Amino acid sequence: MIWESGMNILGHQRILELLPRVKAQTFLFTGPEGVGRRLVARWFTAGLNCEGGFPPCGDCASCRLEAHPDYLEIAPEHETKTGRRARLPQIRLEQIAPRESEEPNLLDWITTYPRFRSKVAVVDGAHFLGEAAANALLKVLEEPPSFARIILIAPSRELVLPTLVSRSLEIGFAPVPEALLQQLTSDPEVLAYAQGAPGRVRWALEHPAEFNRLVSRTQGLLEAVQAGPAQTLEALKLLGEVEGALPYLGQRLRAHFAVESPAYKAALEALARAQEADSAYVSEDLVQTWLALKLSQL
Ligand SMILES: [Zn+2]
Known part of the structure; x- marks a missing residue:
């Protein structure tokens, strides 16, 4: 499900208040790994498409969908074309724009109408965009369809190409206070490891x-x-x-x-x-x- 009523975002209260109000269509979510950037992107998508608007109810036809048709996540791949493991992950041009390979890609996906109200594409690891892929993405950012939102995710703006940054509204995610993380665990080792990232707490507890x-x-x-x-x-x-x-x-x-x-x-x-x-x-x-x-x- 894209959003369940029991789902809980730790911290980031101001971001949750701000996001439904902004007119921007392209965002850059920055902050440490595991801090909650993807979770907020899903919450945002759920709210944009929820029958009752924000905050998402977790119970309507849109919220209840297992794989939401109006939400897409693009992430870097570790494998090279020849199947060898690459040292540095990369988002390839084929993931962004249509090529001969006819792979599903962001550009084709985002230009077709949403099933509900709004489409949200997340580029998770925008700092791993290859040059050709970044240029193709730039074309979408310059003139996105009115129903589309694009969210770039990266550790910091400095790591992302300036041309992409200048077309995005940056939303910075600060580490979550330890008092909130204690809702998840009281283990001091895990809390020290987490460094304010709920995702790191969850990883440690699950593994x-x-x-x-x-x-x-x-x-x-x-x-x-x-x-x-x-x-x-x-x-x-x-x-x-x-x-x-x-x-x-x-x-x-x-x-x-x-x-x-x-x-x-x-x-x-x-x-x-x-x-x-x-x-x-x-x-x-x-x-x-x-x-x-x-x-x-x-
Ligand atoms: Zn709903």
Whole structure:
């Protein structure tokens, strides 16, 4: 269902008050992963199409639909055309505009009439739009059909092409206060991991084994750092197998070292450079070895 009456958005009260009132058709939702940007996009779609308007009732013909025909989410793909796993995800031109492949695409979808009142297309990961795809999307943003809304989602505006940003109304999502997150859990480990993102709380609660692996391997790394470069490298390799490990490591380093200490600054710097090298396609082995040496010298 696009919206159920029991569904709950934690925080973002001002955004929920503002969205139904604005005339803009193109939005840029910025904020950390898991903070609630997609959930609000679904709520917005539900309200635009609900028999009773905002807030969506969760009970009318539109709200009750399992897969809503007026809602589309486009996300980057990790696979390349040849089936190899790409290091960097990308939103391809074929996902935005019609090509010979006749893949379903945003442009064709958004220019046909809605089944209810309004169509909402979400481009989740607008910072992963390839140049050709971004240019094709730009044409839609310049003159969207009157019944259409387009929501770009990205961590921050700086990561999105300026031509796309300038045609969008930015809605910034701030981290959700911990007092609200406590409605979901009282586990201090999970709350520390969440960093104000309800989606991260839900992930940790739904994947306890993976979450525990992340916590224990990060702890293992912090201990290995004291033991020497070889142990650090081994611990880093283990940690590297867990999704989203590096950002969490940065968070734990903050708790591990005194914030003003030179060791903390050096550790964060090393981590930032490792993440940079990682996204610049430097071999994972090299990055880990280098980071292991750096961390164990602190
Ligand atoms: Zn409804």
